[in-house]
Amino acid sequence: MSDLRLIIFDVDGTLVDSQSHIAAAMEAAFVAEGLPVPPQSQVLGVVGLSLEVAMATLVPELDAPQRARMVETYRAAFFAHRVGNAASPLYPGARGALEVLAGVETHLLGIATGKSLRGLDHILEAHGLGHHFVTLQVADHHPSKPHPAMVLAALAETGVPPENAVMIGDTEYDIEMGRAAGVRTLGVGWGYHPPDRLGAADAVVAGFAALPAAVNGLWRG
Secondary structure (H helix, E strand, O other), X not given: OOOOEEEEEOOEOOOEOOXXXXXXXXXXXXXXXXXXXXXXXXXXXXXXXXXXXXXXXHOOOOOHHHHHHXXXXXXXXXXXXXXXXXXXXXXXXHHHXXXXXXXXXXXXXXXXXXXXXXXXXXXXXXHOOHHHEEEEEOHHHOOOOOOOHHHHHHHHHHOOOHHHEEEEEOOHHHHHHHHHHOOEEEEEOOOOOOHHHOOOOOEEEOOHHHHHHHHHHHHHO
16 A cells, blocks of 8 residues: 555635635625625635535525626636735745645645636745645536545545545535545634534644644544
């Protein structure tokens, strides 16, 4: 059996704090349709889902064409906001934890995100992180979380068996996706879902300083 371990990260709410960009784009989408803007807690509650599913969750009463229009407005607003502002910041300690994990010879790092490939490429380039990841799974190519397709594709690309992989994320969608794919799951307590929504995870960490040890502990437990 291979000794390789695959460590898969979510992005928004896990590696980067993108809530200001998300909130601004969502406000633009709702205002354009003359709709009241949902509270930020509700908006952050759907982060991680694909845009189409997130919008259907926020406004299920609207018809599909109107929701599709809101998705396109969101995308345009997000891109415009990104062009005029700095990239979403990394959470404190994120870079150091990635370097520690990537520095282990048997570790492979991957990403499974609800972002588009264009959005993910922007984040990785802005922060100089692309070289750490050997597999990138995005919403362009897969069903929305919590469907396990992204994790299964990452396993297939790397040849790592499910028992040697872990999904790390800040939402229950990340945890459900990982569990559905048969991998271990690690919740992070600094993101967009409160820790009580991460109860199905194998473990939850409060800060990046504790993350490398928590990852290694999953395979020792």
